[in-house]
Amino acid sequence: MAFNVAKVRQDFPIFERTIRDGKKLVYLDSGATSQKPLSVIEAEGNFYKFHNAAVHRGAHQLAEEATDAYEGARLKVANFLGAREEQVVFTKGATESLNLIAYAMGNAAPGTRFALTSKDKIVVTEMEHHANLIPWQQLAARTGAQFSWFEVTPDGRLDLSNINSVITENTKVVALTHQSNVLGTIVPLKAIVTRAHEVGAVVVLDACQSAPHMPIDVTELGVDFLVFSGHKALGPTGVGVLWSSELDDLPPFLYGGSMIETVTMTSATWAPAPRKFEAGVPNMAQTVGLGAAVDYLTALGMGNVHNHEVALTKYLIEKLVQIPGLKIVGPTNLESRGGTVSFTAGDIHPHDLGQFLDSQGVAVRTGHHCAWPLTRKLGVPATTRASLYLYNDESDCDSLFDAIVGAQKYFA
Amino acid sequence: MELDSLYQEVILDHYKHPLNKGLSATYGAQVHHVNPSCGDEITLNVTSEDGVIKSITWDGVGCSISQASVSIASDLLVNKSFAEANVILNEFTELMHSKGSKQGNPDVLDDAVALAGVSKFPARIKCALLGWMAFKDAAVRINTTTEGE
Numbered sequence: 001m002a003f004n005v006a007k008v009r010q011d012f013p014i015f016e017r018t019i020r021d022g023k024k025l026v027y028l029d030s031g032a033t034s035q036k037p038l039s040v041i042e043a044e045g046n047f048y049k050f051h052n053a054a055v056h057r058g059a060h061q062l063a064e065e066a067t068d069a070y071e072g073a074r075l076k077v078a079n080f081l082g083a084r085e086e087q088v089v090f091t092k093g094a095t096e097s098l099n100l101i102a103y104a105m106g107n108a109a110p111g112t113r114f115a116l117t118s119k120d121k122i123v124v125t126e127m128e129h130h131a132n133l134i135p136w137q138q139l140a141a142r143t144g145a146q147f148s149w150f151e152v153t154p155d156g157r158l159d160l161s162n163i164n165s166v167i168t169e170n171t172k173v174v175a176l177t178h179q180s181n182v183l184g185t186i187v188p189l190k191a192i193v194t195r196a197h198e199v200g201a202v203v204v205l206d207a208c209q210s211a212p213h214m215p216i217d218v219t220e221l222g223v224d225f226l227v228f229s230g231h232k233a234l235g236p237t238g239v240g241v242l243w244s245s246e247l248d249d250l251p252p253f254l255y256g257g258s259m260i261e262t263v264t265m266t267s268a269t270w271a272p273a274p275r276k277f278e279a280g281v282p283n284m285a286q287t288v289g290l291g292a293a294v295d296y297l298t299a300l301g302m303g304n305v306h307n308h309e310v311a312l313t314k315y316l317i318e319k320l321v322q323i324p325g326l327k328i329v330g331p332t333n334l335e336s337r338g339g340t341v342s343f344t345a346g347d348i349h350p351h352d353l354g355q356f357l358d359s360q361g362v363a364v365r366t367g368h369h370c371a372w373p374l375t376r377k378l379g380v381p382a383t384t385r386a387s388l389y390l391y392n393d394e395s396d397c398d399s400l401f402d403a404i405v406g407a408q409k410y411f412a
Numbered sequence: 413m414e415l416d417s418l419y420q421e422v423i424l425d426h427y428k429h430p431l432n433k434g435l436s437a438t439y440g441a442q443v444h445h446v447n448p449s450c451g452d453e454i455t456l457n458v459t460s461e462d463g464v465i466k467s468i469t470w471d472g473v474g475c476s477i478s479q480a481s482v483s484i485a486s487d488l489l490v491n492k493s494f495a496e497a498n499v500i501l502n503e504f505t506e507l508m509h510s511k512g513s514k515q516g517n518p519d520v521l522d523d524a525v526a527l528a529g530v531s532k533f534p535a536r537i538k539c540a541l542l543g544w545m546a547f548k549d550a551a552v553r554i555n556t557t558t559e560g561e
Contacts, residue, residue, distance in 0.1 A: 020414070351450055351475035351539065352419075359415040367450040375451065381473045382451045410415075411424070411476075 003304040005393045011037040023361030026399040031387030043292035047285040073291030080294045082217035089274040093240035095131040097227035102135035103253040118144035121171040125150040127180045130370045132206040156183040156330035171201040178210035182369045183330030184340035193222040215302040235290035238283040247273035254279040305390045309339040316397040339388030350384040356407035417529035426480035431487045436469040441553040445546040458550040482543025484523045
């Protein structure tokens, strides 16, 4: 099936509105959150209109329908990842997914598989989003575990030259991003997974910037945990995914209703995964909405989505490098690279540039993109980021180009 | 263009030719403030004598709004008493939170009225206030120290 971006755009009601006195909306901030197709908005609304009830409880028809819809979303997400249903946990977002893993490991009884001591090591990378950095910093602080990281090269790639001294025999967790939310870099996962497993460490993959944009097969990736957020993948806010093949060995993080097997006044035992990680009434309508998002993506074909974005990224980079004074922060070649392009534009501060772009209807993100150690390492206080998605086209890239050139004139 | 109400000529002038940039060797108080949402940072020195502000110097990185705003403040508040500076600071803070409904009193705010347009852009209010909040913090520190002497 040929990918028809004009047709795709018609599915997104937000593109019917205009920005700043009648300008066309040029939305280049999908790395922060994606826009939603009508099918997702309706799925969320229809859950409230027709099926609303607390899932997994209640002896009535609505509760049955709600549970079917919620568990149906789990099956859809499992298929999307090439995984089994019982390996998929719904959380309130990717940030919660990562905190869940870190806190659950912190809850592990001494001597058990995931328990950490000062003899163990946690490894991250310098290009992590704060959400995949701080939970591990804090887990290391709580357990006394050592903490180290892969560095980033000046061209925005992970430096694996010292892989054997970073991932050592005592490494228990390697947590890293699949694709940098600043640089667009896709990490060389295979070498890292191989080395991690060689020393018995688990790999936690932050797929927030990859799962919405390319085909994902957890078996092929070989990682042990994978998380992504619903709202960056056309779904609603308030729902995230945690996938893992290792859930049985991981203790719970949040305790409460629904996650138990038996309870007495002094003790409790846990339901099997994924239920033991879903305490309380979940964000049901949002999860059902995510199911609709996954349906939408699956119908388009993730391979088609990825090819569209690769072609568009090439177009965008080739345009941007023509602008005098503009410097792309991150890889300029297309090898192992996604559609997130950060840059600096001479002396114009990103905040000022972003403001000018907004006046032209062009929505970008500016700042450190929740990856402060990375921007510091790259020697820039802030960057401007354009992040592409399936509804962007060449005219969006042209608009960005024109607006940057306009900003250079305005601030000259 | 509405953008012109934000980027007044006087703001761009201060941005390109900032006043009092470069930290003084000595100071009564030094503070370091950051805007965590965008990474802007400022270090600001204040010296005073007999309750009068003698100098405000600063260094930092940031957007035109934050840089121009601290440049303006560093000029405007010098040779004022802390009480006078406080009146100006309150007037400016009020202007920033006015959502475009106020012009600002030029008799009190001088060049700082050029920042009135910022109040229509909620994401930029913090930029404009960065240097002023740093000053406020430094003033508190100086006066706490003085009282302790």
